Amino acid sequence: MAPKRNAKGEPKGAAENGESKNGVAAQNGGNDLPERNILITAAEGQTGRLVLELLLTDETYASKFTSLTALVFSEDAKSTLDDFMQTEDIAGLKEILVFDPDDEETLVEAMKNIDTCLLIPPARKDKAKITRTLLEASKKAKTVRNLVFLSSVGCDYAERDKQPRLREFIDLEALAMQPKGLTETELTGHSPCVVRAGFYAENLLLYTKQAQGEGKLPIPIGKDHKFSPIPLGDVAQLCAHILTSYGQHGLGEDVRGQVIIATGSAMYAGEELAEAASQALGTKMEFASISEAEAKKILASDQGEEVDEAEKEYLLEYYSLVREGKTNYTANIAFEHIFGTKGQEIVDFFKVYSAEFKPKKRRITKSGGSKAKKHAQD
Template identity: 65%
Template sequence: MPPKRSASDANGSGKKSTASKSNAKAAAKKSSRRILVTAGEGQTGRLIIDLLATDDDYTSKYDELTALVFSEEAMSILEEYESVKVILYDPKDDEMLVKSMELVDTCLLIPPARKDKAKITRQLLEAAKKAKTVQNLVLLSSAGADYAERDKQPRLREFIDLEVLAMQPKGDPSTGDTGHSPCIIRAGFYAENLLLYTKQAQGEGKLPIPIGENHKFAPVALGDVAQIAAHAITSEGPHGLADDVRGQILVVTGPQLVAGAELAEAASQALGAKMQFEPITEAAAKKILNSSQGAEVDEAEREYLLEYYSLVREGKTNYTATAAMLAYFGERGQEMSEFFKTYSEEFKPKKRRMTRTKASGGAATRSRG
């Protein structure tokens, strides 16, 4: 996905937790919880870490915070957080992974946005099972994965396989405390993925998306997903995670089901400039993703996005899921109009200057960007 803003910007509506009484008690004094977040350098992981390290709603709800990253460059990115310990993933060092898991009791497992994410996630889950200490295990999965077909949407469907692996320790006494208190968060289509089309938005006033005129989906702000994840891993109950989190599959989408034209209308109102929806083919969408516009997006993530759009075209995204947002924060989440206001500088069409040129037969105009 494209670069995101800070936690406060991405969150948009400035939510404050109004969760269970157990969380209020936990906030009264410093928690002893030790949390590991993987992958710490991804856009989702970084935003969650930012929330945990800087937001007063969360800083007292854990004792130690560790981020597992997949490159030395990522280690330097997270150095700004003095309270966050950063460890570098080594695929050949299973012993290091097990020792890292032994030092924590809570793990937020975010599959990295790369082709081998399933293999890596399996390795991390195996390390957690061997450590026998990771009581609270939260997996970030994908909404729509349960509707995906293995032969048509394999990148989406593999999240179901990972969910199965994450739930297995619950019924396996040989894994000790690991997985005793599980939770799965299925996040919907991130609204921030629309930032991939800012070139067309600014230059042509269009949102080119590979869905038809009547296909609908409910994009969710990354900040809302981060808030749900931060709440989940810091919640406390008699058996680990709070009872309103433990054993739950939390589906998180945006609050508004929109077709392409409705999305463009929300953008037009927020930006104060006309924005149009342009239905494009999957081939055209693939061309955009493979251009410089999608340069920062991993190949596996591009495949995931195209598969999600295919779910939209099949009518498998015609729902909203805001129960978790309402239960934990008392609101449905960020509306699309609020999203476009947050990113107005990126989407707002640029004014084109006009110069006069002489031509045979009279004057003509020529635009210059």
């Protein structure tokens, strides 16, 4: 489900700076900065699209790069991104590349025009293979100095036999950092940064059917263990800052060579999450501790039809980490240090999506009867 706020945390439709929309800082906004040509992979996904939107519409970032290219994984994905750009009235994207695993030459040639890459592994079963292919192409291009890899919080606590989808991020992180020590790849990966993003708060939108119909949030995390959801827009802000940061060796010195762990600003048990929702919605919301089997049923229903099977496996594995007590921490120090704020609070997240979560009122028949089962539309 697409977020209803833009990458700056504002409601959709909030005014943007008009000058930033049309020019991708062709003259670096008058700033005396080195040329920077950015590539974002998996740009059809929610994270990629929000980072694109932020870079192209916020003058804070738009004045700090020369060109912006998107890479998607199918022609359908290209159409989806094209539609998104037109719908949101966003201009300035240099090119949308379609990934072809059998055409390495074209991919390498495209990489030669890139010096900075946000490598987002796609939410699909072959993401490890695709990530390896992209990293190999960047090595052969020898130009991608600044490599920002989007990983996942919890991957270091995941066990290979119990949470393989999570654990594979550790292997991919190692591949992303490897080029820095290889002289034959020249500039590739000389200035790396790994961002381990936490559980996206937007994943809670999978349970809006139960929230609206029953006033419940059914999550398989047990009653006592906690986790720290982070709004997607905060992750996009962090990535945009890193991609447009400047230092002596590439990325800014505050992020270069860092493994940045990004969670929300507070930990929540299930009931605390429901309390935050109740506060935001102005109506009672309850937490329902469900089993993993019940969670699988929800994901297998029409509620999870837009979620890739690999992403479903990832979500279930993350919930298992929560139940094992391995997510009882927060880590938003980097975000607060950079932006001077803790980011969007979970109460505000529920306010943004209040129409999706708020229970629908029952229709009242003309006779005042209470047997009507249909719900009124908000």
